[in-house]
Structure formats: C-alpha cells, structure tokens
Amino acid sequence: MWKATIIVTYKPGILDPEAKTIQHALGSLGYANIQGIAAGRFFELSLDGSLSPDAAETKTREICEKVLSNPVIQKYSYELSEHES
C-alpha cells in the first residue's frame, strides 16, 4: 500500500488569519521570540499497492491540485512511501 502524507498551507503573501491569531495568542502567553507561524491542513491518503511508483505519484498530485488545495491561494507538499498492507 502507498501512503501519501499531504500538507496544505497558504501561499506566502496571502493573509493567514488563523496563524495570525495563534501568533497573537502566543505573544499574550509570553512567548516573545516567535518570528512567525503558518497554519495548514494535514491529510493522509492510502493508495492501492498495485500502483506503480509513477502512477501513485501522479494520482497524489492530481488529488492535491484538484481537490485538497485551491491553487489560487494554497500550496501543497507531500511525501509518498510504500507500506505493508
């Protein structure tokens, strides 16, 4: 079985109100040295083990671009690994 771990975050320069709120909260808790923080979403996708490495990668990328992220405002990264099912 293939396992893709996917992280979706806002592109740089796009206001990330959630991260800003968290950073503000950290400040009020006394964490003074926080330079920045990004918030995002995590997905774990399990794919059929019969897929070739190329096919698993193509599928993962397609799903990231079409569904899991909105390319207008977000970027994604993923790691793909093979597991015993």
Next chain:
Amino acid sequence: MKLGIVVFPGSNCDHDTYHVIKKVLGADVFYIWHKETSLRLFDAIILPGGFSYGDYLRAGAVARFSPVMQEIIRYARGGGPVLGICNGFQILLECGLLPGALIPNANMRFLCQNVHLKVLNQDSRFGRHYSSGQVLRMPIAHYSGNYFADAETLQRLQDQEQIALQYCDSQGNVTEAANPNGSKLNIAGIYNDYKNVLGMMPHPERAAEAVLGSEDGLGMFKSLLERN
C-alpha cells in the same frame, strides 16, 4: 420565465430565495436537487447561501463536485445567467466560473451585519434595476468572505468592468473602514468575462421586503426575471 434554485446538502438560504421569487414577485421558481443533470427548462439559475457539505475542506470545495455542477458550468459557458449568493459565490470560485478565491475574514470572525454596497457596471442580466454608483443596503453573514485574487487578476477585473459590488460607507465612499472582511479592492461581488455569471457575498434575498428592513435586493431578482 422560470428560475431554478440549486439545493445542496447544507444549503440554508434556498427557501428564503424561493419565497422572494414566488411570493414577493409572483414568478415561477423551482428547486433543483444537486443530483439533477438537466437544466434545460430554466431561464436562470441561482446557487443559494448556506453551508454546503458543512464547508468541509474549504467553503464550496465539495459542492463543486456535485453532479449538477458539471451541468451548471455548461449552462454558464453557453450564456445562461447564474447568480451565486454567499456560499453560491464560493462554489462559483471553486469551480472556476469566476476568478479568485474567498479566504477567512481578516478578523477571523463570523460576520452577520448590514453593509452598504456601491453598484458598479450594472449593465448586465442582474443589474437593470440599479444605476451606476447607487448605494444599496443588504446583510452579510459569512466567515469566509475575504475576496482574494493576484494583482494581475484584480487589474483585469477592473479593466474589463467585472466588479459588480464594493463595500462602501452610507455615502458610497469605498474606504478601508467600510471593508468588513479584508476583501481586495473592497470587492463584494464580481462578474465573469461575459457578465452572465455573478457571485456576491451579501444576501439580496434577505433585503427584499420593507418589513425586513430593506428592499434593495429585490431589483436583482426582478432583473433576472426580465428577458433580454
């Protein structure tokens, strides 16, 4: 004239919109379940507000894959008028019928309040009852209404006169103080290139009867009910 209102799981302004068209304006209107695949009978389509699919993933992101959406994309590309209100606007952006995206409000709050809107480029299927620069008053009710597009897209929206509504003060001044959610250029509503698709965050269906405080939204539905 027959109007259709698309119903997704989680739509919650469908009945308000139906009420305005049927009871206030006395026109023909039908619900369209999101699994429908034929829109031939309709003269205009409305995607109503609500929380389709619980706003999971991103507002409008899942509704975009409903069977009816393929048909709506075809309908809109063929010139059919499509109005997306609030969550409907979010869906139109997610499916690519309109450019840009809506991100969470800059202050991270759900906003439920009346706003003033400046009408621009009203020469369309939606704006016949309005004049350029007219100031309207309507409610907004959203968490993700912060319109974003890159600089190039914003320039194109201005050059091609695709901005339909901007947040403004009661005098019609488009200022930062009058921008409730952080939207670029105070954008509250935009058209597609051919101006047959309009997406807007404010709720005209909640401003269509004097007893509810404003009739400023009524013109939008009246306009849709008139033939070319």
